[in-house]
Amino acid sequence: MNTEELKSRFIEKYGEGPVSGYFAPGRVNLIGEHTDYNGGFVFPCALSFGNYVLIRKTDRSTFRFASLNMPFEAELSAGELTKPVGKEWVNYPVGVFAQFLKRGLEFSRGADLLFYGDVPAGAGLSSSAALEVATGVAINDIYGFNLDRLDIVRMSQKAEHEFAGVMCGIMDQFASGMGKKDHAVYLNCDTLDYELVPVLLNGVKIVISNTNSPHKLDSGKYNERVAECQAAVKAISAHKPVTALGELTPEEFFSISDKIEDAVVRARARHVVTEIHRTNEAVSCLKAGDLIRFGQLMNASHTSLKTDYEVTGHELDTMVDEAMKIPGVIGTRMTGGGFGGCTVSLVRDEAVDHFITSVGAAYQEKTGLMPAFYVAEIGDGGKKLF
Ligand code: GLA
DSSP: OHHHHHHHHHHHHHHOOOEEEEEEEEEEESSSSSSSGGOOOOOOEEEEEEEEEEEEEOSSSSEEESSSSOOOOEEOOOOGGGGGOOOTTHHHHHHHHHHHTTTTTOOSSSSSEEEOSSTTTSSSOOOOHHHHHHHHHHHHHTTTTTOOOHHHHHHHHHHHIIIIOOOOOSSHHHHHOOOTEEEEEEEETTTOOOOEEEOTTTTTTEEEEEOSSSOOOOGGGHHHHHHHHHHHHHHHTTTSSSSSGOOOOOHHHHGGGGGOOOHHHHHHHHHHHHHHHHHHHHHHHHHTTTTHHHHHHHHHHHHHHTSSOOOOHHHHHHHHHHHTTTTTTTEHHHHHHOOOSSSEEEEEEGGHOOOOOOOHHHHHHHHOOOOOOEEBBBOSSSEEEE
16 A cells, blocks of 8 residues: 555545654564574564554544554543553554653644554564554654654563563564664664664575464463573573573583573573574674575574474474475575564575475465465665655
8 A cells, every 4th residue: 555545544534634654664583583582682674564654633632543454443542541452453552652651751632543554464574563663653753752763662662561461572673663774683682782784685585484374472472481581591690690691602501501400491591592693693694795604594593493492383394394495595494483473585586486386385285374475675664754
């Protein structure tokens, strides 16, 4: 849907008058999975698809929320913006409004909002972060609050914690807020120092394969992994002062890992520590133009997420196994939280069509699910459109 169509849908819904439009993207993570909430490194890119929000301040005191994707609508008073609205999608934008109120920032007038997303929901491409960041960028601008982009990123993450109950790291909101066209974000999730690294893939495409097996981040499995990492830190800290797994090099970790008695917790920590190391190496490889090694690190990342972190499952593993069989695939792995969702693969230009046909057919035969494929375009972070 283009911006003119979005504007006319807004006017159909809320009537004639001025309207502003904002956009924030979803993301695909190239490598560095389940490292963000451990103070590690990640390497995501913002996508060209994401979430749009059209907004107009009104003379009323209430806030109306509607979406072109979801039937549920809400009209809320400012007081009602401080608590979740059942299990509805509006929790994401409402959760962001709540963060402004928590900072003591008052909304002088009410507003009408219309959302439209073109990130496949539940695919692990951060449709929720796109919704949060788009909301934050929009209300920061139209109410003239002048908060930094990093504040919006942090407030969006808080909205996810408090209104969706997912104790996520900062990767998704950061990529959505700070991403740049044709660059990946090399982010230190401990210090939030970051570098935008050009993604120059001569003759190679980033292909996203959607298992269409929805990932359920709110199922509790994600928070369980967060808790397991905290248990690993606790076990290690009895012997060595650490506050996050990201502080340990692989050598340091392996010299002390037997202090973690629980084998499952030990495996979780092993994934995190080795994944951070792989991420740092992968970024150096990309900068040096060594895509072959980059791809090997992606493959190793998937294996670690499958065996040590156990966040893959039949659909994601099938997608990766089938991708590996295609000549011209340089690397392939699950991306995002896991438990369903998408994989990301580096595929040579001339192999992309064959990849989509062959992996698609084999995946469908083995899982009974119809997959979807997108050749990723790396876009900009959240912005005003009009
Ligand atoms: C989800 C979370 C992120 C991150 C990834 C796994 O997308 O929202 O913070 O933890 O999972 O890397």
